Amino acid sequence: MAKKKSKSGSSPTKASQDPPVLQGVAVGANESDASGADPSTPTKGNSDYEDEVAEEEMELLQVDLGDMIKMKQVLDEGVSASLLDHVPENYQWDNVKLLLMFVSCAFAMTAQFAPIPFPESRPVLGVCGTLYFVLSGILQFITTFIDKDMILLTNPLPKPTSVKDESNSNPPKKSGSNKADTNTNSSTTINPLLYEYGLRVRSNFPRFSEFYTMILEFRIPKDDPLHSSIEEKSVKAVWSVGKFFDKEGYFDEVGLSNEVTKLFKRLEAQDYNGKESDKASKKKTE
């Protein structure tokens, strides 16, 4: 995809379409170059490169590129942070897990600190011990089988209240009728499912692989008829980690944030298979 863009000719925006890896390297180089360009007065260039220089002010996180776990963690956190700009987080499941942990710790503490001397305390120990292991087992089960690759759960978007402005006086209806998108001038509709269901964000980053996969899908309960088409109604993106990490391990948080926002916009536009964004980019290159 990047190659197509650079062959598109001498358009002035060519510099901004360089693969972010190069931008990352430039950023890394600037870190070590103490007497580099003065970042406080960015010129009004037409490329993102100038913006990257301006953002030199903020420290970039550096990660050991061999540490797979840390890289996944950094990517997951970046994804969560940028998505939470668009949708509110759901704490319910997290709270359930925290409660389970707390209760099992409480049982363990009674077993340990009960002021009964040993031989008599045997029944107490037995009960608390078994309960502790049962709860602990449930927690492990949840983490392994129910959570799997999930990294974030969100709530549905709050339904916008009707506004006096005539252009969007119609309150959104569940039947998915056209709503005016307040952000753009075109009449694209925001995916009505976003108002009904929260999202589940799943991420996959196999060991020793360079590809990080991210899936945004709706959390549809099992008894809802839409449940069978969850996979069709999800958006997925696969990125090489080289897109966000340079060879010294500096992490391009802004780049990730932009990519995640693009993905979310695809979900908003109900562009589940990426076909429309492909069409859009082809139009640009013509």
Add this chain to the structure above:
Amino acid sequence: MDKQVYELKKLWANKRQLTFQVLNLAMIVFSALMIWKGLMFVTLSESPVVVVLSGSMEPAFQRGDILFLNNAVEEVHVGDVVVFKIKDRDIPIVHRILKVHRNETTGKVDLLTKGDNNRVDDRGLYAPGQLWLQREDILGRATGTLRYVGMVTIALNDYPVLKYVLVGLMGLFVLTSKEG
């Protein structure tokens, strides 16, 4: 080390994540503790795993060996290696049973012990005036051993600072390495 400090600061800012990590750490500690309690429950013994501190049972057991005890036995016999505690003394002793006398009418059992490597029996170690041990003094019979693994415990006992250093380091790393 800087990275750990950075991670700690990040944790402190996000209270929810901090609670999660603290509870995670607590669960790990409690898992170990509950296994210990479980062993206590099954073996009926106050301290189901002990470390041999002296050389009085050589060549069978060396200083630094770990012993697994089982107290759920009705009777102990001559030749069993047992761990016992003398009344009002803290440190349990691991020696072998030398003599067993059972009173047929009352059912009371008297025991005499001796360390393999000692020249005399343990009467010198018992409380003043005590000539025999009773079954209640026995913490358990040795049923398994791990050679030299207990050296760590001995080191921790001799230099108590190490205990805090070790636990502190472990806690720090668990809190700041988020695998959960």
